[in-house]
Amino acid sequence: MTRIPPSQPPSISVSLGKIREAAAFRLDNSIPVYIIEAGSEDVMHIDFTFGAGQAAEYIPLLASATNMMLTEGSLNYTSSKLNKILDFHGAFYNLYAEKDRAGIAIFFLNRHIEKILELAREILFQPVFPDTELKALMKKRLRWYLVNRDKVNNLAMDQFFESIFGKHHPYGRQVVQDDFQNLDPAILKDFHSKYYTPAKLAIIVSGKIRKDIVILLNRFFGEMSSNGITPSESGNVIKSEDRKQVHVEKKGAVQTAIRIGSSSINKLHPDYPGLKVADVVLGGYFNSRLMKNIREEKGLTYGIYSVITSLIISGFKVISTEVSKKSTQKAIDEIYKEIQLLQNVPVEKEELEIVRNYMLGEMIRMFDGPFALAESFRSVWEFGLDNEYYYRLARKIKTIEPDEITDMAKTYYNIDDMYQITAG
């Protein structure tokens, strides 16, 4: 095995090229459509998205139940018929109800577009919310819930959101068993009539786009008019809980889940790109400080990550890990130690270079292919931003200085502001 290793090949520093822009149109009734043309396969992905997420709900589970009931029967189709036709056409769909947005995203082969659009209109605008289906769904979901609440990471995450956003805001409110019995078709219909309206719809199309896409979208969605109902502003106010440390007991758990973090600025704030870099140094990639220390040097965990996430009216940053019960305090101490290091010692040149290149590489991956492009488009569009945000982020990644990273850490990782949640 005597082989003289050839020397390291040169690698060029990574940079983000020009991002493919979405083409913006309006349908005849002014529904906005964004088209992202890319890819060589004859497939498309259409995201029909509404501001109908949890933030809008007036009782727990309302947003997700309304969303999941969309495919449970419509004016012209039973749920089994709807699903049979979608499956027959090889379509994959994803009903989603996130903290801010809800809707349906459908993947399909281009040749089936007309059928898919017809069904999408049916699902989104003609659902009937049958009582028996709703009851069955909620019973089923209660069982899923019980299984999920048996996992320490869910227990910790649910408590984390409650602690940072408060018990009364939909961002933070924890679901309890009784919530599964409190919904009836009338409430869902009411929510649907307010939030799933043509006026609240945006359509994001990506893939190898058919030339007649605008004509087709107009045919199926361009003539609808909204019912004129404007929901009143929700009176929900974010108010963090006072208790900074909460432990959720889980009998017999082998590991403890740890969540440390707080609410945070979002993409709209000028500091966000800098904070993003600081967060990656701390725990945002495989070679991060938290990973190196707690996994690669101490072997305390399978993984530890830090993420920062933007929500429309807030945001949060959270460090997540699962460690053996006996190592819990040690891991927590090390997490705070790493935060303090980031606040007090400027990042070395080499480490910063690694982070810059890693993050720019990630940005290239974020825009690679039609579906990645669509996702990246949506995640700025929903904040009223455009690709300028990404160019700004890329510039910050390239130019940020070590001092700015320590400043970000001091400002946004103030340990006294941190919530520390454990479950296990």
Add this chain to the structure above:
Amino acid sequence: MISYERFTLENGLRILVHEDRSTPLAAMNILYDAGSRDEDPEATGMAHLFEHLMFGGTASIPEFDKHLLMAGGENNAFTNTDITDYYITLPAENIETAFWLESDRMNLLDFSQKNLDIQKNVVIEEYNQRYLNQPYGDTMLIMRPLAYKVHPYRWPTIGMDISHIRNINLEKVRNFFFSHYAPNNAILTMTGNISKDRAIDLSKKWFGNIEKRNVRPRILPAEPEQKEGRILTVERDVPVDALYKVWHTGPRAGNDFYTLDLITDLLAGGESGRLHTKLVRQKKLFSEINAYITSDIDPGLIILHGKLMKGVDIHHAEESVMNVIDELKQKYAVSTEMEKVRNKYESSNVFASTSILNKAINLSFYDLIGNTDLINSEVELYRKIDRTMVMEAALRYFDPTNCSTLYYKSARKS
């Protein structure tokens, strides 16, 4: 149509290239023909632990990740019963960095006691996190030794027991490396923005000098035919009862694989699958139910699992499952239903081919099982399956004597 080129270096390294100029990125996948089936029964978990050690650096490149990140790359790996697979995506102009790193660690790893000790702890925490500290997480730890008595598929890839991982020492690690990590036991695949010529040149430059190694011949005991049904009941602190049933199948490259895969789609593909329609929607016996075939190279399993609704008797639930399965043996599937599962396969195949990384991983695997062209021809194989093939396969494989059943019961009083 995915076009690719295939060639072999003198040292036995197989190389595949698929050029896709629509992306600024390139992917490199390196598949080692070594998985948990190649482990010593006394030292299970070795192949997967080894995957962790592969990131621990070498004498010439002590930090693997650092250089890849510097080149804007991202990497990961997975281990299963049959293979260990490492993959990288990075901006195409920096692809040579991937060659440098992968050839270096194929050539020789730096086996350090410290790295071994730490990665053993990491893997033990992975064991805890994924298998012991999740409701139902230990299912396959129980199911495998129930279904397999002889073949190494009887233990899970993570390892039969934590003590096996604890007991692995440097000597075992070294042996595993020299008997499985070799150019003549690997498939290197490049996809994305890279030409065939450049891929060949770089492969020769970086991998061409690594010597052939004596790969340990694979002699695995065949699993004897199962003669009677096996049943096991366990009680655990979980919220709801769950039912698991598995049936032995044929090998991955065998004739029946696609028919059985299509059968599991009839049963459990999408919301309109038979099990979901009949047992979740109509009879409301299960809150969720699924069925799939493993892609194991040696004869694998069809795995069916479901979680029960409150108050449902597990034997009644099982009987209803068997009624759905027996229907496959008694009645031909109607043509629209057959067409549905074929269409669904076709579109999932098209979606998968939108990713250069997926294409790299799939090309490598198909090449390993001896038919690289499956990357293009699999859709046709599904199209050829007819209703009589479905009925014959159902009759042959869904035999009660070929089945193992696990009643996973909740110990909680509700």
